[in-house]
Amino acid sequence: MTESTVRIALVVPDLLGTYGDRGNALVLAQRLRWRGYAAEIVTVLSSDTTLPESCEIYLLGGGEDVAQQAAVDFLARGDGLHRAVASGAVVLGVCGGLQVLGTAFTTGDGRTRSGLGLVDITTEPGERRAIGELSTRGELAGVGTLSGFENHLGRSRLGEHTRPLGTVLHGTGNGTGGTEGAVSGRVVCTYLHGPALARNPELADVLLSWAVGERLSPLPEFPELTELRERRLRVRS
Numbered sequence: 001m002t003e004s005t006v007r008i009a010l011v012v013p014d015l016l017g018t019y020g021d022r023g024n025a026l027v028l029a030q031r032l033r034w035r036g037y038a039a040e041i042v043t044v045l046s047s048d049t050t051l052p053e054s055c056e057i058y059l060l061g062g063g064e065d066v067a068q069q070a071a072v073d074f075l076a077r078g079d080g081l082h083r084a085v086a087s088g089a090v091v092l093g094v095c096g097g098l099q100v101l102g103t104a105f106t107t108g109d110g111r112t113r114s115g116l117g118l119v120d121i122t123t124e125p126g127e128r129r130a131i132g133e134l135s136t137r138g139e140l141a142g143v144g145t146l147s148g149f150e151n152h153l154g155r156s157r158l159g160e161h162t163r164p165l166g167t168v169l170h171g172t173g174n175g176t177g178g179t180e181g182a183v184s185g186r187v188v189c190t191y192l193h194g195p196a197l198a199r200n201p202e203l204a205d206v207l208l209s210w211a212v213g214e215r216l217s218p219l220p221e222f223p224e225l226t227e228l229r230e231r232r233l234r235v236r237s
Contacts, residue, residue, distance in 0.1 A: 005038040006211055009055040011081075011097075012046045015071045019151070021061025021094045023195035027204055028057060035217055046070060051080035056211040057090045060097030062152075062193065065107040068096045075100070075116055085118060090211045091187040094196055095152055098181065098189035099123045105154065119184045120159025126175055129153045134173060134192060136166030136180040143202045145169070146180075148192030158182055165190050186210050 010025045029039040044051055051074075058081060063071065075081050085091060091101065099105040102121035106112045134150040146166050155175035158164060164174070165181030165188060173180030173191055181190035188207065190196055197204040201219075209216050 005040050006032055006057070006208075007040050007042050007052075007055040009042045009044055009052065009058045011044050011051065011058055011060045012071050012074060013043065013061060014045050014047075015067040015074075016061040016063040016096050016100070018062040018064075018096070019149075019193040020195050021059070021097075021193060024059050024061075024092060024094070024197040024204075027195065027197040027201070028059075028208060031201065031204055031208060031219065032212075034219055037212065046074050050078045051075060051084075053080045053084045053087070055084065055089060057092070057207065058084065060091070060093040060100060062095035062097065064096070065109075068100050068105065069107070069113055071096075071100050072113065072115060081116065082118065085185070085187060088186065090207050091118065092197075092207060093119075093187070093189045094193065095150075095191050098156065098191065099154060101187060101189055102156070102182075103159070108153070118187050119182050119189055120162040121156050121174075121182045121189065122159075123154040123156040125153050126155040130172035130175065130191075132171060134171030134180065135169045136171075136173060136192075137169055138166045138203070139164055140183065140188075140203070140206055142206055143200065146190075146192060146196075146200045146203060148190075148194040148196050148199050150191045150193065152191055156182075 032039040093101040101118045102115040105123040135147045138146045157176045164179035
């Protein structure tokens with residue numbers, strides 16, 4: 001047990017909050033508390049002045065083009081997220097959050113907009129929307145097969161020195177090179193909804209171990225996880 005509190009920032013859920021992605025914050029906080037850590041969820045709205053730089057984890061969810069640009073404008077103000085990352089903070093961006101964290105994204109009207117540049121990944125609209133179950137072989141040690149659902153038009157291309165979060169087994173993912181998501185340092189991006197960390201607790205624990213700076217004790221496997229693992233196997237077959 002630790003006396004310090006792990007602060008989890010839920011970043012502009014009023015802009016980036018589709019498909020229950022805010023549930024990722026609840027998952028992280030509860031998995032910390034089960035292990036005896038104190039956890040606090042800090043909700044940061046787009047009406048706030050600045051983003052706090054003192055959190056250990058930052059979470060960005062999905063959103064449409066207009067919301068993504070508004071999120072970039074807010075997060076570029078004061079450059080707090082860049083400084084937090086430079087200090088070792090963990091970041092998870094889901095779907096629209098992936099595009100916000102990337103280098104650039106092209107909207108449906110054909111305009112290319114700059115992202116935050118925390119991950120070298122660019123996104124353009126595809127010919128058809130990717131909708132349905134998504135399953136990938138995780139590239140991070142300890143995460144295994146990742147699953148969730150995707151609903152996006154974007155096709156994302158990784159930069160030369162950016163590694164994918166996973167290799168697509170079923171579904172579209174990034175839509176380029178058979179990859180899904182991106183990882184750069186402690187910044188992780190994905191198209192997985194579900195919420196992603198509820199469906200993939202192993203990924204949640206990897207992020208938490210980075211945040212607390214130590215390997216976490218294992219938790220008992222819950223009955224719901226058995227169904228999740230069986231679902232992954234069905235998707236792969």
